[in-house]
Amino acid sequence: MINFYDEVRLNDKVLTHTLVNPSVSHAQFASGKFDREVALHVIKETDVGIIVKGARLLATLGPLADEIEVFPSTVLKADPSNIRFAFAFAIPIATPGLKMLCRNTYDHGKSNFDAPLSSRYEEMDAVVTL
Amino acid sequence: MKNAGIRTDAEYLEGLRDDREIWTRGARVKDVTAEPGIRGGTASLAGFLDRQHEEAYSDKVTFLDKTASAAPHHIWCQSPRKTSCSVAAPFMNGLHGPMGCLAGPQIIKTPQLWPSPMRPDFWHRALWDKRILSRI
Numbered sequence: 001m002i003n004f005y006d007e008v009r010l011n012d013k014v015l016t017h018t019l020v021n022p023s024v025s026h027a028q029f030a031s032g033k034f035d036r037e038v039a040l041h042v043i044k045e046t047d048v049g050i051i052v053k054g055a056r057l058l059a060t061l062g063p064l065a066d067e068i069e070v071f072p073s074t075v076l077k078a079d080p081s082n083i084r085f086a087f088a089f090a091i092p093i094a095t096p097g098l099k100m101l102c103r104n105t106y107d108h109g110k111s112n113f114d115a116p117l118s119s120r121y122e123e124m125d126a127v128v129t130l
Numbered sequence: 131m132k133n134a135g136i137r138t139d140a141e142y143l144e145g146l147r148d149d150r151e152i153w154t155r156g157a158r159v160k161d162v163t164a165e166p167g168i169r170g171g172t173a174s175l176a177g178f179l180d181r182q183h184e185e186a187y188s189d190k191v192t193f194l195d196k197t198a199s200a201a202p203h204h205i206w207c208q209s210p211r212k213t214s215c216s217v218a219a220p221f222m223n224g225l226h227g228p229m230g231c232l233a234g235p236q237i238i239k240t241p242q243l244w245p246s247p248m249r250p251d252f253w254h255r256a257l258w259d260k261r262i263l264s265r266i
Binding site: 062064 | 135173
């Protein structure tokens with residue numbers, strides 16, 4: 001963690017993050033559990049790291065960042081079924097296999113005078129899939 | 131690029147021109163710095179990073195890290211960060227939160243730091259910023 005912090009600060013990196021697991025059921029989400037059909041989860045562990053697959057919500061500034069931090073936004077419920085969802089890492093946005101699906105933009109090409117906010121401050125949020 | 135210190139707007143934008151896979155409006159984006167609907171945000175963020183080099187702001191938003199290298203670094207890497215926030219928040223209108231170092235996002239997104247169109251300094255900048263006037 002300290003090395004990553006130094007890497008970011010010494011190279012002036014712009015970060016985004018993706019924190020929330022998408023859900024297919026409000027009841028399942030309310031119970032503190034997640035669905036492997038959609039939520040990012042570990043599918044394999046190797047000697048050099050973990051292999052993950054699934055989706056996360058919602059990387060603000062994602063397309064504009066250099067790296068993305070992936071970790072849970074809250075403490076996961078202590079349940080054996082949540083172990084596959086318990087991980088944290090950071091990777092470059094350009095990592096092969098990482099895909100970002102942007103929401104609709106608020107910047108519709110108007111001038112800074114006509115649209116002083118959306119023309120300049122479109123952060124762009126994106127669903128992240130791995 | 132190791133221990134490069136603060137970047138310029140051009141260096142930041144060039145860093146975004148990689149093989150990242152971004153999709154919007156049903157198509158893959160070739161270059162986020164040129165993509166309509168996204169490029170405005172990249173330009174604003176690049177503008178702030180470039181401001182780190184301006185003499186009027188460099189003392190407020192950067193510092194020399196003598197333990198790492200001779201290059202200046204953004205002051206978010208150091209505490210207190212208040213001076214940096216006071217420069218960043220009006221410039222970015224409270225948006226573009228997760229920029230800079232790890233400690234950046236929540237500070238810039240803190241509501242009391244959000245400028246709004248009700249604040250005179252926002253309109254002062256919006257109306258007189260030479261970059262904006264050139265695009266009207």
